[in-house]
Amino acid sequence: MLKHGILGLLSYYDRTGYEIMEVFKNSLSFMWNANTSQVYRELQNLKDSGFAQVTVIEQDGKPNKKVYSITEAGREELLQWAGDYENLKFPNFPILMKLFFGGMLPKEEAIAAIQKVKQVYCERGRELEKLLSCLDSYKAETENRNYAMFWDMTADFGRGYARFVADWCDRCVEQIEKSREENK
Amino acid sequence: MLKHGILGLLSYYDRTGYEIMEVFKNSLSFMWNANTSQVYRELQNLKDSGFAQVTVIEQDGKPNKKVYSITEAGREELLQWAGDYENLKFPNFPILMKLFFGGMLPKEEAIAAIQKVKQVYCERGRELEKLLSCLDSYKAETENRNYAMFWDMTADFGRGYARFVADWCDRCVEQIEKSREENK
DNA sequence: AAGACCATGTAACCAGTTACATGATTAG
DNA sequence: CTAATCATGTAACTGGTTACATGGTCTT
Numbered sequence: 001m002l003k004h005g006i007l008g009l010l011s012y013y014d015r016t017g018y019e020i021m022e023v024f025k026n027s028l029s030f031m032w033n034a035n036t037s038q039v040y041r042e043l044q045n046l047k048d049s050g051f052a053q054v055t056v057i058e059q060d061g062k063p064n065k066k067v068y069s070i071t072e073a074g075r076e077e078l079l080q081w082a083g084d085y086e087n088l089k090f091p092n093f094p095i096l097m098k099l100f101f102g103g104m105l106p107k108e109e110a111i112a113a114i115q116k117v118k119q120v121y122c123e124r125g126r127e128l129e130k131l132l133s134c135l136d137s138y139k140a141e142t143e144n145r146n147y148a149m150f151w152d153m154t155a156d157f158g159r160g161y162a163r164f165v166a167d168w169c170d171r172c173v174e175q176i177e178k179s180r181e182e183n184k
Numbered sequence: 185m186l187k188h189g190i191l192g193l194l195s196y197y198d199r200t201g202y203e204i205m206e207v208f209k210n211s212l213s214f215m216w217n218a219n220t221s222q223v224y225r226e227l228q229n230l231k232d233s234g235f236a237q238v239t240v241i242e243q244d245g246k247p248n249k250k251v252y253s254i255t256e257a258g259r260e261e262l263l264q265w266a267g268d269y270e271n272l273k274f275p276n277f278p279i280l281m282k283l284f285f286g287g288m289l290p291k292e293e294a295i296a297a298i299q300k301v302k303q304v305y306c307e308r309g310r311e312l313e314k315l316l317s318c319l320d321s322y323k324a325e326t327e328n329r330n331y332a333m334f335w336d337m338t339a340d341f342g343r344g345y346a347r348f349v350a351d352w353c354d355r356c357v358e359q360i361e362k363s364r365e366e367n368k
Numbered sequence: 369a370a371g372a373c374c375a376t377g378t379a380a381c382c383a384g385t386t387a388c389a390t391g392a393t394t395a396g
Numbered sequence: 397c398t399a400a401t402c403a404t405g406t407a408a409c410t411g412g413t414t415a416c417a418t419g420g421t422c423t424t
Contacts, residue, residue: 001278002411008285018375031280033273038412040377065375082285085297088304089217091275092384094185096215096338101192101266103331110334113269120272147287149363150294153356154280164348172337179333186383202403222384224405249403276412 002034003042007078010052010070012147017043017066027135030128030158043068051077099172107180111173118169125162128155186218187226191235191262194254196331198239201227201250211319214312214342227252235261283356291364295357302353309346312339 005028009020017040024034046052051074057065070078095117102110132155139148189212193204201224208218230236235258241249254262279301286294316339323332
C-alpha cells in the first residue's frame with residue numbers, strides 16, 4: 001500500500017525520502033500512518049523494481065540529497081493500481097476491538113476511555129480543518145484541478161469520519177450513563 | 185491486537201482455534217479481519233506466554249480438539265490492555281489512499297470504482313443488520329448484560345460506518361459528475 | 369547552548385497475508 | 397457423490413513498528 005502511495009506522490013513531482021515523509025506526516029496522516037524507516041525501505045524497493053530512479057544531489061555544506069523520480073514502468077504500475085478496486089480490504093478498527101471488551105471495566109473508567117477517544121478525534125478533526133485551509137491556497141496554484149477534486153474528496157472523508165466517531169462516542173457515553181442509573 | 189482479541193473471547197469461555205475463527209468470521213469481521221493461520225499462531229504464542237492453557241479433547245471418530253482456556257496471568261494481561269487507551273492508533277484507509285490518486289483515471293472509471301465501493305459497503309451493512317438480529321436472541325441468554333451493551337456499541341459503530349461510507353460515495357459520484365458537465 | 373529542522377538510514381522485530389497441506393463427518 | 401463443516405496447522409513472505417545511529421544548519 002505505502003509503496004503505491006509513494007509512487008503516486010512521485011508521479012506529481014520528484015522528491016526525497018524526507019519530503020515524502022513530510023507529506024505523509026503533515027497532510028496524509030488521516031488516511032495513512034507512514035514512518036521514516038519504511039519510507040526509505042520502500043524507496044529502495046521501488047528502485048530495485050525499476051519503478052523509480054534516484055539522482056544524488058550534492059549540496060554545499062548540507063548533507064547530500066537523494067532525489068527520486070518515477071519511471072515509465074512506475075507510471076504503468078501506479079495507473080493499474082489506482083484503477084484496481086477488486087478485493088478491497090476493510091480497515092481494522094483497534095478501538096472497536098478494545099471497546100468490545102469494555103464490559104470488564106468499571107463504568108467510570110469506560111466512560112473516561114471513550115471521552116479520551118472523542119477528544120483525540122476532535123483534535124484530529126481540527127488539524128484536518130487547518131490543513132484544508134492550507135490546501136485551498138495550494139490548489140489555486142496547481143495546474144490540474146482534476147487532481148484537486150480527488151484530494152478534496154479524501155479530506156472530506158477524513159473530516160466526516162472524525163465527526164462520526166465523535167458523535168458515536170457521545171452516544172456510547174450516554175448509554176453507559178443511562179445503564180448506570182438503572183442499576184442504582 | 186489480535187492476540188488480545190483472542191484472549192478476550194477466551195475470557196468469556198473456553199474455545200478451540202476453529203471456534204475463535206468462526207467468531208471473527210461471522211461476527212467480528214466488521215472490526216477485524218483474522219485469518220486462520222494467524223489465529224493458530226497466536227494461540228501458540230498465548231500458551232507460550234502463559235496467558236492461555238490447552239486441553240486436548242479426544243473425540244470418537246472426529247479429529248482431536250485443542251480447547252484453550254485463559255489463565256489468571258491472561259486475565260490480568262487482558263484487563264490491563266482493555267483499560268489502556270493511551271497512544272491509540274488511527275486506522276489506515278486503503279480506499280482513501282487509492283482514491284487520492286483517482287485524478288489520473290478517466291472520470292467514468294473513477295465513478296464506476298466509487299460505485300463499487302458503495303455497493304460493497306452496502307452489502308456489509310446488510311450483513312451486519314442480519315448479524316444484529318441474531319445477536320439479540322443471543323443476548324437474552326447471556327447472564328451479564330453489561331457485556332452486551334458494549335457489543336451493541338461496537339455493532340452500532342459498524343452500522344453507522346457502513347452508512348457513512350455509502351453516503352460519502354454518493355457525494356463523490358455527484359461531484360465527479362458535476363465536474364464532467366462543467367468540462368463539456 | 370538548546371532545540372527544531374534537514375537528511376540519511378540499519379537491524380530487529382512484530383503482525384498480518386497467501387499459499388499449501390491434510391483428513392474425517394455430515395447433509396443434500 | 398459432492399459440498400459444506402469441523403479441525404488442525406506449516407512455510408514463506410509482505411508490510412508495518414520500534415529502537416538505534418549520525419551529523420550538519422539555522423533559529424532563538
